[in-house]
Amino acid sequence: MSELSKAERMKLPRQAMPEQKPDIRKVNFKEVPHGYTPEQAMAEASRCIECKKPKCIAGCPVEVDIPGFIRLVMDGKFAEASRKIKETNSLPAICGRVCPQEEQCEVVCTLAKKFTPVAIGNLERFVADYERDNNLTELPEIAPPTGKKVAIVGSGPAGLTVAGDLIKLGHQVTIFEALHKPGGVLVYGIPEFRLPKEIVKAEVDYLKQMGVEVKTSHIVGKLDTIDELFDQDYDAIFIGTGAGLPNFMRIPGENLNGVYSANEYLTRSNLMKAYDFPNADTPIARGKNVAVLGGGNTAMDAVRTALRLGAENAYIIYRRSQVEMPARAAEIHHAEEEGIQFLLLTNPVRFIGNGEGRVERMECIRMELGEPDDSGRCRPVPIEGSNFEIEVDTVVVAIGNSSNPLVPRTTPGMDTNKWGNILVNEETMESSRPGVFAGGDIVTGGATVILAAGAGKKAARAIHEYVMNKE
Amino acid sequence: MVKVLEHYHLGENNYKIVFEVPELVKKAQPGQFVVLRISEEGERIPMSIGDMDPEKGSLTVIYQVIGKTTALMATLKPGEHIMDCVGPLGNPSHVDKKGKYMVIGGGIGIAPVHPAAKKARENGNEVFGIIGARTKDLLFFEDEMRKACDHLYVCTDDGSYGEKGFVTDVLKRLIDEGNKPDFILAIGPVPMMKAVCATSKPYDIETWVSVNPIMIDGTGMCGACRVSVGGITKFGCVDGPDFDGHLLDFDELTSRLRMYHQMEKESMEQFEKKQPCYIGLKESSKKSA
Ligand SMILES: Cc1cc2nc3c(=O)[nH]c(=O)nc-3n(C[C@H](O)[C@H](O)[C@H](O)COP(=O)(O)OP(=O)(O)OC[C@H]3O[C@@H](n4cnc5c(N)ncnc54)[C@H](O)[C@@H]3O)c2cc1C
Ligand SMILES: Cc1cc2nc3c(=O)[nH]c(=O)nc-3n(C[C@H](O)[C@H](O)[C@H](O)COP(=O)(O)OP(=O)(O)OC[C@H]3O[C@@H](n4cnc5c(N)ncnc54)[C@H](O)[C@@H]3O)c2cc1C
Numbered sequence: 001m002s003e004l005s006k007a008e009r010m011k012l013p014r015q016a017m018p019e020q021k022p023d024i025r026k027v028n029f030k031e032v033p034h035g036y037t038p039e040q041a042m043a044e045a046s047r048c049i050e051c052k053k054p055k056c057i058a059g060c061p062v063e064v065d066i067p068g069f070i071r072l073v074m075d076g077k078f079a080e081a082s083r084k085i086k087e088t089n090s091l092p093a094i095c096g097r098v099c100p101q102e103e104q105c106e107v108v109c110t111l112a113k114k115f116t117p118v119a120i121g122n123l124e125r126f127v128a129d130y131e132r133d134n135n136l137t138e139l140p141e142i143a144p145p146t147g148k149k150v151a152i153v154g155s156g157p158a159g160l161t162v163a164g165d166l167i168k169l170g171h172q173v174t175i176f177e178a179l180h181k182p183g184g185v186l187v188y189g190i191p192e193f194r195l196p197k198e199i200v201k202a203e204v205d206y207l208k209q210m211g212v213e214v215k216t217s218h219i220v221g222k223l224d225t226i227d228e229l230f231d232q233d234y235d236a237i238f239i240g241t242g243a244g245l246p247n248f249m250r251i252p253g254e255n256l257n258g259v260y261s262a263n264e265y266l267t268r269s270n271l272m273k274a275y276d277f278p279n280a281d282t283p284i285a286r287g288k289n290v291a292v293l294g295g296g297n298t299a300m301d302a303v304r305t306a307l308r309l310g311a312e313n314a315y316i317i318y319r320r321s322q323v324e325m326p327a328r329a330a331e332i333h334h335a336e337e338e339g340i341q342f343l344l345l346t347n348p349v350r351f352i353g354n355g356e357g358r359v360e361r362m363e364c365i366r367m368e369l370g371e372p373d374d375s376g377r378c379r380p381v382p383i384e385g386s387n388f389e390i391e392v393d394t395v396v397v398a399i400g401n402s403s404n405p406l407v408p409r410t411t412p413g414m415d416t417n418k419w420g421n422i423l424v425n426e427e428t429m430e431s432s433r434p435g436v437f438a439g440g441d442i443v444t445g446g447a448t449v450i451l452a453a454g455a456g457k458k459a460a461r462a463i464h465e466y467v468m469n470k471e
Numbered sequence: 472m473v474k475v476l477e478h479y480h481l482g483e484n485n486y487k488i489v490f491e492v493p494e495l496v497k498k499a500q501p502g503q504f505v506v507l508r509i510s511e512e513g514e515r516i517p518m519s520i521g522d523m524d525p526e527k528g529s530l531t532v533i534y535q536v537i538g539k540t541t542a543l544m545a546t547l548k549p550g551e552h553i554m555d556c557v558g559p560l561g562n563p564s565h566v567d568k569k570g571k572y573m574v575i576g577g578g579i580g581i582a583p584v585h586p587a588a589k590k591a592r593e594n595g596n597e598v599f600g601i602i603g604a605r606t607k608d609l610l611f612f613e614d615e616m617r618k619a620c621d622h623l624y625v626c627t628d629d630g631s632y633g634e635k636g637f638v639t640d641v642l643k644r645l646i647d648e649g650n651k652p653d654f655i656l657a658i659g660p661v662p663m664m665k666a667v668c669a670t671s672k673p674y675d676i677e678t679w680v681s682v683n684p685i686m687i688d689g690t691g692m693c694g695a696c697r698v699s700v701g702g703i704t705k706f707g708c709v710d711g712p713d714f715d716g717h718l719l720d721f722d723e724l725t726s727r728l729r730m731y732h733q734m735e736k737e738s739m740e741q742f743e744k745k746q747p748c749y750i751g752l753k754e755s756s757k758k759s760a
C-alpha cells in the first residue's frame with residue numbers, strides 16, 4: 001500500500017471494527033468487538049501518514065510511539081509493534097480496549113480534522129492480541145539481582161505496571177492484593193464483554209513468569225501496616241489501592257433490597273460470576289426493570305450487565321444531558337444499540353419499597369441545565385413540580401467512588417487531601433513518607449487505566465532511584 | 472490455600488472448624504472477623520473469630536450450616552484446604568475497662584463473645600457472661616466461657632439445660648438483683664440482640680451488638696453490608712461489625728438479610744441433589760468441643 005501518496009492514504013476509509021450484532025450480544029457476556037484481521041490491521045495502519053510532528057503522541061498520557069508502532073503494523077511486523085508499545089505502556093491489550101481514545105490519542109490525530117482519525121486503539125489491541133495469541137510474548141531481559149525488595153499494595157493497572165518495571169531492573173517485587181484475584185477494577189469492575197478476564201490473567205501470569213510474587217487475600221493495613229512492611233525489610237513501598245469506596249445518593253429508601261452500588265453489582269457479576277448462578281454460588285438480582293444512576297463508564301457497564309442478566313427495561317438515569325456524560329463515546333453508542341433507555345436530565349429523589357423491604361418504584365425529578373459549575377459543565381437544576389415515578393425492581397447507584405481509607409488511616413505521617421487521596425510529589429510520586437510512593441486512583445480519584453499505568457511508570461523510575469541510592 | 476487443622480460436629484447444625492492462619496492470628500483482636508472462600512467458584516462468606524491461638528497459629532470458627540456454602544464447609548476433613556481466609560476484618564470489640572462488663576451470647580453468637588470476654592477480663596473488668604441457646608444440643612463453649620468470665624449464667628429456651636428461659640430473662644433478673652452491668656456486648660440472632668437492647672434501654676446501659684449483614688469483600692468496597700445507625704448509613708464491615716445497639720435499625724438489618732432467600736434455597740437444593748450426604752462429619756467425629 002505504501003505506493004499510495006499521503007493524500008490518497010488520508011482518504012482511505014477507517015476500517016470498521018467487526019463486532020457481535022446488538023440483538024445477539026445483549027444476551028451474552030462475550031466480548032462485543034471481535035478484533036481486526038491482519039489484513040484489516042494493515043489496511044488501517046496504511047492510513048497513518050506518519051506525521052513529522054505527530055500530535056497523537058502528545059495526546060497519549062504515556063506517549064506511546066504511535067507512528068512507530070503503526071509503521072511496524074504496516075510492514076506486517078505485529079509482535080514487534082506490540083513490543084514497541086510496551087516500551088512505554090506495558091498493558092496494550094487492555095488500553096487498546098478501554099482507553100478513551102476519542103479524547104486522547106485519536107482526537108488529536110491529524111486525520112481527525114478532515115477525515116476520521118487512525119484507529120489507534122483498535123491497532124494497539126490487535127498487535128497485543130496477536131502477540132499473546134501466537135505465543136510470541138518474550139520475557140524481557142532481567143537485570144542482575146540488586147538485593148532490594150519492593151512491596152506493592154494493590155494489583156490494579158498502577159500496581160501491575162510498577163511491578164513489571166521494577167522486576168526488570170533486578171529488584172525483588174511482591175504484590176499484596178486484598179481480593180482473591182489480582183487485577184483491581186480490571187477484574188472486579190469492567191465486565192467480560194468489554195475486557196475478557198483472560199487478558200488480565202495473561203498480564204498477571206507474565207509478571208509472575210518474570211518473578212513477581214503475588215499475594216492475594218492479603219489486606220495491607222489489616223494484616224500488616226506500611227510500617228510493618230518496612231520492618232520486613234522492604235526498601236520501598238508503592239500504594240496503588242485505587243478508589244474503591246462507593247458513593248451513595250443519600251436519599252430516602254436507599255437501603256431497600258434491590259438497591260446496589262455499582263461496585264457490588266459489578267463485583268457480584270464479574271469477580272464472583274453471579275451471572276452463572278446457581279453454578280457459581282454468589283446470587284444477584286435479575287431485575288426486570290433496572291435503573292442505573294450515573295453517566296460514566298461504570299454506569300454503562302452496570303446497565304449493559306443488567307440487560308445481559310435479562311432486564312426488560314434497562315435505564316440510564318443521568319442528571320445532565322448526553323454531551324456531559326463522562327462515559328466513553330463508544331460505550332454510550334454500544335449501549336444505545338443494545339436498547340438501553342436514556343432518561344436524561346433526570347434525578348432520583350427517593351426509592352419506594354413494596355412494604356416487604358424491596359424497592360418497587362422510584363421518584364424522580366426533571367432537571368434543566370443552568371450556569372457552568374467548577375468543573376466547567378452546566379449545573380443541573382431541578383424543575384419544581386416535575387416529579388414523576390417509574391417502576392423499578394433493581395437500582396444500581398453508579399455515581400462514583402471515593403478512596404479507600406484503610407492504608408492512609410493506618411500509616412502515620414502520610415498526608416492526604418480532604419477527599420482522602422494520598423498527596424505525592426508529582427515528579428516522583430513519593431508521598432510525605434520517605435520511601436512510600438503512590439499512584440493511580442488513590443492519588444487522582446477515579447480516573448483511567450492509562451493514567452494509573454502512567455503514574456506507575458513514573459513511580460517505578462523514582463523507586464528504582466530511591467532504592468539504589470539507599471545506603 | 473488454607474489448611475483445616477480440626478473439624479468437629481457440635482450438635483444439630485453447628486460445627487467447630489480450626490484453620491491454620493499464623494500471620495492472621497498474630498493480628499486478630501476479639502470482635503474481628505474473617506472472610507472465607509471454600510471453593511474456586513465459591514461465595515465469600517464472613518465468619519466471626521471464635522477463638523485464636525497465636526502460638527499454634529490457629530483460628531477457630533463456630534458455624535451453623537444454613538445454606539450451600541456452609542454445607543460444603545461441613546464436608547471438609549482435617550488436612551484438607553479451603554481457597555482463602557482473609558482478615559482480620561472489622562474493628563475490635565470494646566473490651567477496655569468498664570467495671571461490670573457483660574457479654575451475652577446467643578446460639579452461634581457464643582463464639583464471638585468468648586474472645587471478648589477473655590480480653591475484657593484481662594483488662595480488669597468483672598466479667599458477667601450469659602449464654603443461651605434453644606436447646607441443650609446447641610450449647611457449646613461452656614467450659615471456655617466459665618474460664619473466661621467471673622460469673623457465667625447458662626440458659627436454654629426449652630429448659631433442657633441450665634435455667635429455662637431467654638438470655639433477656641437472666642439479664643433482667645441480674646439487674647433486679649443489683650448486678651446492673653456498666654456495659655453489655657450482645658451477639659446472637661438479630662431478634663435476640665434486639666430484645667437485649669430493648670431490655671437494657673430503660674436502664675440506660677450502654678449496649679453494643681455485632682451485626683451480620685450480607686457481605687462480599689469485607690473491605691469497604693461494595694457497600695452490600697449497609698446498616699442504619701442513628702439514621703446514618705454505615706458499612707458493617709469497616710465501620711463495624713459492632714455498633715451501639717440502641718441506635719441500630721434492627722428491622723432493616725433483618726429485611727436486608729432476606730434479600731436472596733429464594734435464590735439461596737435454589738442453590739441449596741441443587742447442592743443437595745449433587746451431594747446428598749454432606750453431613751458425614753456428624754456421624755464420624757461427634758465430640759464435645
Ligand atoms: C466499572 C468501571 C469501568 C471503568 N471503565 C474504564 C474504561 O473504560 N477506561 C478507563 O481508562 N478507565 C475505566 N475505569 C477506571 C479505571 O478502571 C481505574 O481508573 C483504574 O483501574 C485505576 O487503577 P488503580 O491501579 O489505581 O486501582 P484499582 O484498579 O482500583 O486497583 C486497586 C486494587 O488495590 C486493592 N486494594 C485496595 N486496598 C488494599 C489494601 N489495603 N491492601 C491490598 N490491596 C488493596 C483493591 O482490591 C484493588 O484490586 C473504570 C472503572 C470502573 C469502576
Ligand atoms: C461479620 C459476620 C460474622 C459472622 N459470623 C458467623 C459465625 O461466626 N458463624 C456463623 O455460622 N455464621 C456467621 N455469619 C453468617 C454467615 O456469614 C452466613 O451464615 C453464611 O454466609 C451463609 O452462607 P451459606 O451459603 O451457607 O448460606 P446461604 O444459603 O447463602 O444464606 C443463608 C443466609 O445467610 C446469610 N448470608 C448469606 N450470604 C451471606 C454473606 N455473603 N454474608 C453474610 N451473610 C450471608 C443470609 O442471611 C442468608 O439468607 C457471620 C456474618 C457476618 C456478616
Ligand code: SF4
Binds near residue numbers: 059061105106
Ligand atoms: S495507551 Fe491509550 S491513549 Fe495511549 S496510544 Fe494507546 S490507546 Fe491511545
Ligand code: SF4
Binds near residue numbers: 049110118
Ligand atoms: S497524528 Fe494520526 S496520522 Fe499523524 S502520526 Fe499520529 S496516527 Fe498517524
Ligand code: FES
Binds near residue numbers: 687
Ligand atoms: S462487605 Fe463490601 S463494603 Fe462491606
